[in-house]
Amino acid sequence: MKQQLLFVLPSLEAGGGEKSLVTLLNCIDYEQYDVDLVLFVPKGIFLKQLPKNVRLLYLNDGYKTFTSGLSCAIVSFLKQGKLGFAFSRLLYTFKSNVIKNKGKAEQYSWKHLKKSITSLPKEYDAAIGFLEKSSIYFVVDCVKAKKKIGFIHNDYVKLDLDASFDLPYFEKLNTIATVSEQCVTVLKEVFPTQKDKVQLLYNIVSAKLIHQMAEEPVTLATTKPSLLSIGRLHPQKGFDLAIEAAALLKLQGLNFVWYIIGEGAERTALEQAITKNDLEKHIVLLGIKENPYPYIKQTTIFVQPSRYEGKSIALDEAKLLHKPIVVTNFTTAKDQINHLKNGIICEMEVNSLADALTSLLVNESLQNELSLHLSKESLGSEDEIDKFYNIVNG
Known part of the structure; x- marks a missing residue:
């Protein structure tokens, strides 16, 4: 059975x-x-x-009603005579909106949500x-x-x-x-x-699947050296650090475009930072891509500027496609990257990130060395x- x-x-x-x-x-x-x-x-x-x-x-339908708009949910529960559900929906909204830490808000509001399930x-x-x-x-x-x-x-x-x-x-x-x-x-x-x-x-x-999907044809908008990052547009992923680092690269006169695949609540703030630093020609927010692998394959350097990670899947995927990698020194970075062997680990700080990217952008032999090392690693975890x-x- x-x-x-x-x-x-x-x-x-x-x-x-x-x-x-x-x-x-x-x-x-x-x-x-x-x-x-x-x-x-x-x-x-x-x-x-x-x-x-x-x-x-x-x-169930009770959950669907509970998670509909506040006024719609309250009216529906009141019509059904479910006063307890209506009160729980109010408390759920209050905690979700008042508690600034979204993770704790999800924790503390669970007891109200679960009543509808x-x-x-x-x-x-x-x-x-x-x-x-x-x-x-x-x-x-x-x-x-x-x-x-x-x-x-x-x-x-x-x-x-x-x-x-x-x-x-x-x-x-x-x-x-x-x-x-x-x-x-x-x-x-x-x-x-x-x-x-x-x-x-x-x-x-899956190494086999990633290499297969990476063959899908896409065309990057420029022939300049390209950087690529993938992740939710969220402070965890450090894209604000990326924008500041990109501004330093621009000041040095480096030729590059930095693509970011992902979507999230931080998009507006990132767009404003890009405009403020006059980086519209250097940073492109691509949004969500169902198949990011062709973009990884075609990019020059993969960058993971995160503040924290469990174990980055995007980083493992970039390794499978033998991309030169720069990562910030989040707590689990060394679980995936051996500094100057299969990537570069920099400090979680703008100048350090910019310096690491500069050293790799201007040194094609180092790019090739990192890629060669990755090509010899046993990667994939099926x-x-x-x-x-x-x-x-x-």
Whole structure:
């Protein structure tokens, strides 16, 4: 009999965790496993990449009403005589809007949101909350499963969450999976009573698939040396640092265009910074690209200016395509980059980033040396699926 698995995620919008899940789902042996997927919001650029074997589940009407516009939800609940739901919706909105830390807002508003969610009727062999916060809370509170697993895709401390809120949920998990050695260390330090549950499972990156998709024809708008970064337009990704570094490169008279693939709430602020520094000809915000690999393949240098990462999937993908790489020294950078061997690690500071980029832009032999080293590395992590099976079945 097939094992019954459930995965839970907010959506399949662009993001490292979302991409990691889609890759994992494309590696699963569907002769051994039946897979259901709950998305709080069933949309995103990765939806069309889901295997046909995955059954997408939709949440109940009460949840849909709850997450509609505030006035619409309140009126609907009042008409149904559900005063408690209406009050919970008000508290949910209040906490979501008043608490400035969005991660903690999601934590503290969960108890109101979950009142609108009907527990799933099916019992699973394993239920996997594939992202921190609500995905895990849903698995613990709303799912019957023999084994419950939660994934943390970032350095937990950098997420600035309330650990005392998460601890009772982590206590009800069988496994807490995370994506890098540093993330394992941090989780064990923050949750010492749960340290035996913490397991390392690298993001699955398919070398074969990436090389195949990289052949799709795209044309960059310029023949200048090009830089490329990928990520949500969010302070975590350090694109404000990138713009300041680009201004320094321009002052040096360097010829370059810096492309950024991604979308997010910081777009307007970044656009304003680009205009302020007269960088319209040097920085191009490309938005979301369903297939970023041709852009990586054609670019001169891949840049990851993040303030923190769990384990960057985009960085692994750039390595697979043998791109010279510059990264800031976030806590997990050394898990992926060996300085001056397969990339350059600079300090998380504008001048250091600009200096690292300058040294690489003007030194084609160093670019070739880094690319050659990457071409000799054993990259790709398809075998991580066996570790996943062990976690599910162990």
